[in-house]
Amino acid sequence: MAYARQGDWVQIYQVVLPAGERAPQVPPETMQVPLELKVKGFLLDEQAQIGQQVAICTLARRQLSGKLVAINPAYGVDYGLPQPELITIAGELRGLLRGEHDA
Amino acid sequence: MRDTSYQAVMARRPEIIRRATTIDYCEFESGSIAFDYEKMMRQAAYDIAEVAAIQKETAIGATPLIELKNITRLVRQIAPQGKGARIFLKDEAANPSGSFKARRASVSVYHACKHGYPGVIAATSGNFGAAIASQAAMRNLSSIIIQEVFDSRGVCQPEIMEKGRACEAYGAEVLQLSVGPELFYMFLLVLEETGFFNASLYTPFSIAGIETLGKEVAEQTKQYVGCYPDAVVVTHAGGGNVTGTARGLRHAGCDKTKVIGASVDLSGLHMASDNDFNRKSFTTGHTGFGVPFATNPDRVDVPRNAARSLRYLDRYVTVTQGEVFYVTEMLAALEGIERGPAGNTSLAAAIALAKQMSQEEVIVVQETEYTGAGKHPSPQLTFAKANGITVRRGMPTDNVPGKTIVIPENPGQISVKDIDLDKMRYSYIRNALSQNLRPNLADIEFLAQETRLLPAAVEELANQIMSEK
Numbered sequence: 001m002a003y004a005r006q007g008d009w010v011q012i013y014q015v016v017l018p019a020g021e022r023a024p025q026v027p028p029e030t031m032q033v034p035l036e037l038k039v040k041g042f043l044l045d046e047q048a049q050i051g052q053q054v055a056i057c058t059l060a061r062r063q064l065s066g067k068l069v070a071i072n073p074a075y076g077v078d079y080g081l082p083q084p085e086l087i088t089i090a091g092e093l094r095g096l097l098r099g100e101h102d103a
Numbered sequence: 104m105r106d107t108s109y110q111a112v113m114a115r116r117p118e119i120i121r122r123a124t125t126i127d128y129c130e131f132e133s134g135s136i137a138f139d140y141e142k143m144m145r146q147a148a149y150d151i152a153e154v155a156a157i158q159k160e161t162a163i164g165a166t167p168l169i170e171l172k173n174i175t176r177l178v179r180q181i182a183p184q185g186k187g188a189r190i191f192l193k194d195e196a197a198n199p200s201g202s203f204k205a206r207r208a209s210v211s212v213y214h215a216c217k218h219g220y221p222g223v224i225a226a227t228s229g230n231f232g233a234a235i236a237s238q239a240a241m242r243n244l245s246s247i248i249i250q251e252v253f254d255s256r257g258v259c260q261p262e263i264m265e266k267g268r269a270c271e272a273y274g275a276e277v278l279q280l281s282v283g284p285e286l287f288y289m290f291l292l293v294l295e296e297t298g299f300f301n302a303s304l305y306t307p308f309s310i311a312g313i314e315t316l317g318k319e320v321a322e323q324t325k326q327y328v329g330c331y332p333d334a335v336v337v338t339h340a341g342g343g344n345v346t347g348t349a350r351g352l353r354h355a356g357c358d359k360t361k362v363i364g365a366s367v368d369l370s371g372l373h374m375a376s377d378n379d380f381n382r383k384s385f386t387t388g389h390t391g392f393g394v395p396f397a398t399n400p401d402r403v404d405v406p407r408n409a410a411r412s413l414r415y416l417d418r419y420v421t422v423t424q425g426e427v428f429y430v431t432e433m434l435a436a437l438e439g440i441e442r443g444p445a446g447n448t449s450l451a452a453a454i455a456l457a458k459q460m461s462q463e464e465v466i467v468v469q470e471t472e473y474t475g476a477g478k479h480p481s482p483q484l485t486f487a488k489a490n491g492i493t494v495r496r497g498m499p500t501d502n503v504p505g506k507t508i509v510i511p512e513n514p515g516q517i518s519v520k521d522i523d524l525d526k527m528r529y530s531y532i533r534n535a536l537s538q539n540l541r542p543n544l545a546d547i548e549f550l551a552q553e554t555r556l557l558p559a560a561v562e563e564l565a566n567q568i569m570s571e572k
Contacts, residue, residue: 016280016289023109023285030377033255036281037289040271060222060245060276062297077264077477080485085494085510089429090436093514097177097437 003049004071011040011073012056012066039064040073105295112291120405123294123301125218128406136535136542137549138407140414144350148307148409149210151314151354157213161241163205164315166197168323168467173437178457181515188333188460190453191467192434193320196442199241200273201473203316204234207343210308212238215300222246222299226290226404228263229387229445230472235302236273245276246302247293251286252279254380261486262386262445265477282380287404303404310347310409317351320467321360331357333464334456336449339364339419340392342400342410348469349415361417365452366393367445368421368520369504381490382505384424384483388448393419394522398530413524413531413554420519422451423502425509428480430454430517444480446472455519484508528554532561533568541569 004010017023017035041056041064048054048068055065106112112119121127131143149157158164171190179187198205208231215223222245225235232248239246248270253259267277278293280286294301303309317335324332335352337345349362367389372379383389397416400408430451431444443450453468460466476482484494487508497509499516511517531554536542542550542565550565551558 017109017285021109022283023288026283026285027373027376030283033281033377035283035285035289036253036255038253038279039277041276058247058276059271059274060247060297062247062276075264075268075476076259077261077268077475078482079476079479080261080482083481083484083494085484085496086428086432086480089432089510093177093433093436096180096514097173 002071003047004043004068006043006046008043009040009072010043010054010056010068011038011070012054012064013038013069014066037066038069039066107292109285109288112288112295115295116291117406119291119295120301123299124303124306124405125214126306131407133545136540136546140411140552143407144307144311144409148311151311151318151351154210154311155315158206158209158312158315161199161209161238163198163209164319166319167194168192168320168327169194169438169440170327171438174433174454175457177437177514178454179462182458185462186458186460187462188457188464188466189328190457191324191327191332191465192450192471193316193467193469194440195316195446195470196473200230200234200237200269202230202234202446203313203344203470204230205237206312206316207231207304207309207347208234208238208302208312210312211235211300211302211306212242212244214308215302216242216244218300220244220298220300222297223302224249224290224294224297224299225302225304226286227304228252229266231304232266232275233269233273236270236275239275240273245299246274247276247278247297247299249278249286249290249293250280251282254282255377258381258490260381260386261477261482265475282377290404301404304341304343305403305405305408305410307409310343310350313343313347314351314354316469317348318355320348320469321352321355321357324465324467328465330465332360332467333460334361334363334466336363336365336453336456336466336468338388338446338448338470339366339412340387340389341396341403342408342412344470345412345415346410362415363452363456364393364412364416364419365449365519366390366421367424367427367448368502372505379505382492384487384508385427385445388445390421394527398527399534411553413528414552416524419522419524419527420452421522422448422455422519423499423509424504425502426451426499426511426517428484428508429511431480433514440471441474442471443474444483446470451517452519454514455517528556529564532564536565536568
């Protein structure tokens, strides 16, 4: 199983408010689930496995603790797939501007 | 040990906010509905010349005003004879953190630094977080950004993920939360623990920071075409962009310029719903913020919201998600400028509005925002499809928020839908009277300023609302 060493960039998880103890104004589907928190920082423990309670030091130099959920987590953002509904638009509009089609 | 339950922290809100803003809002209160808005703006913040000097220190402002010549030509091809206003774009993506929010963040961070706060905190999933983190980096302060990011399945909006990445790049600690309004509870908790400054979107600092944008729009348009703009279109969410821009335009002497708010139509989707969260492709600039914040402005993280859009809006229109994606492609393809997409909400509206205006008129789109992985039409539509949304080409009127995104087939299909400002004024007054207070003379005068109605009209509406109760 993957483990992190002191100083590794990791992500921790906490339940901030359990299901049922949420703000009174939230809709029912939100009330049924907990308010969860994820935050990244540098591992303070010497060594830890995924799922263990650990402490981290964040970029704002605060110490926070929670369950270790990821080691060097991916950014998770990309450009997705080229979209067929979008890729012809440039050609269509340039054609209109050149008077090749009726607007 | 302090009680950190939801109720206990919310009850400590006034004390936490006072310590975290340096503003004693009681100074401006009357004890009734009315409060002295202009006094608050004057005393609590800085004047426009001071703001410009503060912003110059961190390379904000003086962004280019670009004439969209090809889009204007295209609009004239499809508009009725003699119609098709010149369209200009204020390229706010040229600010350090890539959006106009750098202006909004700058004064708070300067003020926090001046008053010896060790850091700043903002609760935002948008460009404002990156702006706060960037400004804090420039002034050597710590920053913490609190975001609403994922639903109960752990699924994240790509645009918010990108903003979180940007915040980290600028050195911020990013607290990523699941869906819900308790973001604000977390915000208070962290303010209390750290003693950091509340870099709220809604303090006078934040709004004063945007006034320079309105002033630059006025001055640059005058320099470019010889007159002030006939209309300025502003992407409208919490109201700060409209308020700050309009105040800046007025400061520059633009008395006749129409201020038009534009939002993406997300009607029918609940903003605090775990189910609806990932069924929208826009995380800001939409009606889910635009309508409730205009009609109940003080529902924010400070006692009095300095963003009061009904004081400044001449018109409020909506466009669809599909239209905004379409004009985002158009801006890149015809003008060679890749920006947005959320910031292009006002561009979509401006294209529709320009078709109805004469060729002698000038319409300005007052912002752009940076684009990048996650924050671009293709990842957003990829994400929408993965979450069960139908995407197709067709008539924008077939868009259904949360179900179908329809990308227009041609620019002639781009249009705006008006939101009735009188109905919003009525809602505003009804909300203001919700405490069952009988308004006094000062309240009537205040409500008239808030809604741009005559005092007699406010009185009549107030009587009607009170009698309905």
